[in-house]
Amino acid sequence: MSSDLQEFCDLKQFWQPPAIAPLDQQLVTAMRGRIDGKAKPPGSLGRIEDLAVQLGMIRHPEPPRGDRAVLLVFAADHGLTEEGVSQYPSAVTVAMVMTYLAGRATANAFAAASNVTIRVIDAGVAADLPAHPDLIVAKIRMGTANAAREPAMTPRQAADALARGCQIAIDQIKAGADIIALGEMGIGNTASSALLAHRLAPATLSDCIGVGAGQDEPGMARKRAAIEKAAARSNATAPFEVLVEFGGLEIAMMAGAVLGAASQRRPVLVDGFISSAATLVAIRLVPAARDYCVFAHRSAEKGHDILLAALHANPLLDLGLRLGEGTGALLAVPLVRAAARLLTDVADLSDVLAGKL
Template sequence: MSKLDSLLAIPVLDRSNQPRIQAAVDGKAKPPRALGRIEELAVQLAVIQKKSLPSVRQPQLLVFAGDHGLTRSGVAAFPSGVTVSMVDTLLAGRASANAFARVVGARVSVIDAGVAADLSDRRGLIHAKIAMGTQDASKAPAMSTDQVISGLLAGADIATQAIGDGADLICLGEMGIGNSSSAALVIHRLAPAPLEICVGPGAGHSPEGLAHKHMVLAKAAARTDAAEPLEVLTQFGGYEIAMMAGALLASAKAGVAVVVDGVICSAAALIALRLAPQALDYCIFAHASVEPGHRVIMEALEAKPLLDLDMRVGEGTGTLLAIPLLQAACALLSDVADLKDVLEAAS
């Protein structure tokens, strides 16, 4: 069995304890199902962790950074050099993700998956670069098959290491100028859905810029009829997208819940779940991005995000904002009185 085959061999989630956990949640001192999605989260986390009392004490955010050759065709409102600047901002602890992580007590790791610059001197950066950015997918495959597999396995190794270091929740984040274009093409083929409803403004576009983005992505889509997950990733993906997909798969295989951020992370999740559908049970989708392609993914996966805050910044910010909800779900099982005890005290 190859390393990729092994990564994809994720067992179906064992739900043998779910009736007992559901009964425990139903028996708490509250009206039946009155806490809605929080109750669902409590059951999901307990089943994933195989514990009567699940916990989220060491959440780990993994921010994967990479550049995209599509930016050379003018699909992005900002130059690819902004990726380097934002990596440096994350490493300095000054990005939105860092601020939110401090609030919720999450650790942050930043990974160079394929930034188009030499970052070998950056302290604190996880150096996993596959190449100096992808090729321009409007003219050629973004990556080779070997690079895609390397990216998947590298992301898996990074998540596995984080779990080995004590992480009990993996949060996925990304940084990369041009990656909303890559994601739109992935969504178009793997949802599947018409390309025009998968394309959004990304980091910001004028009407003219958005029209140009549509034109370039239509050219990329016309170049190949790829429809299988690995081939779609090869033709249109990015190194950070490949690594996020691998990290999701490895986390599910390790029995650890994965919180997925907005449209780019969800496109990576779409790839991972088309490769191993059984991993869906380990996924928690943090928020509803305003990028139009995100709704397409949620409908394709029949998934429902926890939050709707009109966000699209990326970096894993949405996953961090979801952590208190997960911790509250755990507290429902550990800290809330049982209804029977309340009734006995009242009698």
């Protein structure tokens, strides 16, 4: 990062992240006791019990709820595509956004199966999109700059993206959402996420670069060269600086959504590689947000294990997915709902034995 940019790259100059209270760890024993007292053998539901404890702590003193889940699909384009980091052109971002709005993408099918509402957010698609009831227009700019040659965005643009993502999550919660799930669409965003993982995990760059939407060997050579060129251009390591230098607008808005949901004491269901990169940015900015994150699945994309280790995360599912769009998060929604209902709907063993049902 240039000295001029570094001088002005302080997030608090542009936006103050919301206050997020860490979960009260003294509640763990009481939550475990409540679950152990249910009409089942202690520990018999394995990791669902761990999830129930987390959900109970998030909503305490209110009971946890999971009936109303919203998937926020953040979409934006990346200047890095100019370097050949993807086999697909940026026009595919627009095409996929229109597919979501038409209800015909994989995310739509999985959302229907899981009874989840989808909202698509234009964070920085490099085209004007027609109005649609399910589209939230929050565009910062027409895609990021080419991070191999210059910062992906200005500090002001990155801060605005964080702020808008935060407010979008808060608005959805005020409208009744119990669960905020994260999804994304943006050609080139695995390259951006690899750079974020490299600097913020931190990890060796080569270990963070995967095939993304699918690359042959010549394509992978171009992708590696472009990402290495971007990494060599800036030595940024502070989270906001790294976001400015290498991030995507959809990634920044997802990071903001994590902070917004956590500030309202709601669980955030994190999808795969790109969503996890955004979540790592959010947690590096406000560490207390980690308590509110539920990690949906282990992606097959190279580099996701590095992010999960940096996030101290053990995801719920391992299905070999690497599509994105929030598909893994959607598949995990029923597990979150079941864990919440373990606390609220299952009888206590003492009541069963006393015939008080």
